[in-house]
Amino acid sequence: MKKTTIKITIEHENLNLVGLIDQVKGLEREIVEKVIRDVEKEEVESLCGGEYERTRYQRHGSKSRSFKTSVGTLNLDLTRVRDKETGEVFTPVEEALSMPKRKVILEDVSLESIEQISKLSYRKAVETVQELSHSKLSKSTLWRRVQELEISAEPRSDADVILVDETKVHNQGEEPFNYLHLVLGYNTEEDKYSLLSAGVNDEWSEIRKELEKELDLSNVYVVCDSDREINDTFENSKGIQICHFHAVKYVDYCLWKEDAPKNFRKKMRRILKARLHTLQNSVEKFWRDEDTERLKDRIGWFREEIDQWVERAEGRDFTMAANYIRKVREKLLTFAKAALKDEYVPYTNNKEEREFRENAYRTKRIGGSWSEDGLHNVSLCQLISRLDEKLFKKIKEVYLGETGTLNYSVSLAGG
Known part of the structure; x- marks a missing residue:
């Protein structure tokens, strides 16, 4: 070596600490x-x-x-x-x-900007890096290098619950939207989330095939919303848990779609939320005292209450809402039935929604449209940097290539 x-x-002469730090920054270029x-x-x-x-x-x-x-x-x-x-x-x-x-313009400047694009627009990312490193990088150069990135999520086999969802983002092409999908893995024993899959405009059947290379989905619970394609794709998993928050929102939409009076909509939504909340509390209490019989009684009570809810909706001819709740009733109970087997399943996909919200700050609220590659790479940079620090570090190493090592010493005059 x-x-x-x-x-x-x-x-x-007359140098203070701040002045020293400010002037020493210039040594970096001199050393190189x-x-x-x-x-x-x-x-x-x-x-x-x-x-x-x-x-x-x-x-x-x-x-x-x-x-x-x-x-x-x-x-x-x-x-x-x-x-x-x-x-x-x-x-x-x-x-x-x-x-x-x-x-x-060397890759290290691009990489600093690429690290910023998960939070900032291309224009703001290059402005920020220029302020920090005094190296100019054009917006178009950064855009081009983002398109050239080759990154993907790494499949894992240590998840016993997966959170599945997708969101739509404006497209630059003929189709109005790109569809960004996200699959998070959750290891209940370690209480740790990981990124399993993220892509743009992929078929859910293909996503399942990729997941099955590492996961036995018959032993994995799936937490998702009521999207029919997602539910059909993962029908043969260990169990599907419909997110409680999404269920309430969709019921409200169904009642609105059927022109239900506002007061009736509010009442039906409030009743459903109350029943779900009671069930959630019962499961939480079960994990503290493990009273199996009480939880079984609560599950039976919930089924009866939901059946009454459906009858009330049908009695007012709101069949869309009634049919939906009848169809997903057991999927609202999956987390409670899993608890009886000493298996933990989240009753919402809030963690995934949180990641989508971060993504929305970058991809939706700037008012732009995206190419498929650009959306894929920007979203993956953001998701990997948030969820998998080791993988993000690996991406940086691959992007910069073989960097080698350098040993040097600095000594004061007369030292």
Whole structure:
């Protein structure tokens, strides 16, 4: 391993701590340039020898290169070398440090901006990075490099509950919307969530196939809303839990769609929420005292109350709401029946909704439309950075390529 020692002499007068910190920031670029010059000297001398030595290679002038990096702009005069036998002219340090042949803006600047795009628009992301690193990156360059990212969620096998949902985002193409899907895994023993799948415009049947490469879905509970395609896709799972909050919202929509009076809608919604809340409290109490018989009685009570709710809705000819609740009644109970087996299942997919809300700040509320690749990569950057730090670190390493290691020391004058 090659080692480079850098000695820095610091001269100061009336310097305070803040001033020191502010001025030391400029050393970053100086250190990088110093290392490049040292590597170049070593590479050129290994080919051409000393000043008067005669070898197969000879020094052949220099070329100027400029790179915009996260430590500022590097302006370099790089020594060129000529091969006497072949006539080839090349720049040794470019090959030694794998300098890009055409790029002026290096990936580390793009990466800093890519880390920002999960929170900010392209324009604000490049402005923020420019303020931090003093390196300019255009909005279009950042956009292009986001499209070029190759990232995906890593399948896992340690989930016993999965949360499944999708949301729609405006599309740039002929279709009005892109559909972003999200599957989170939940390990109940470790009380830990993980990202299992995220994509754009994928069929749920294909998503299931990908999940089944790692998960046995017959042993996994699914928490979702009432989306028919999602429910049909995961019908053969261990059990489907319909999110209680989504169920209440959908009932309200059904009653509104059927022109139910406002007061009746409010009353029916309030009754359903109260019954669900009572069931939730009973399950929570069960986990404290494990009174199996009381929970069984509560489940029976809930079924009776829901049947009465359905009869009341049908009595007023609101069949859409009545048929919906009749159809999902048992799926509202899945978390309670699982508790009797000593298995924990969330009764909502709030965690997933929280992630979608973060995504909405970035993808919906800026008023823009998205390409499929752009939405996929921006959303994955955001989701992975929030849910899987190890995977995000791995993405950064792959994006920057083989970075190698550098050891250096700094000493004060006379030290």
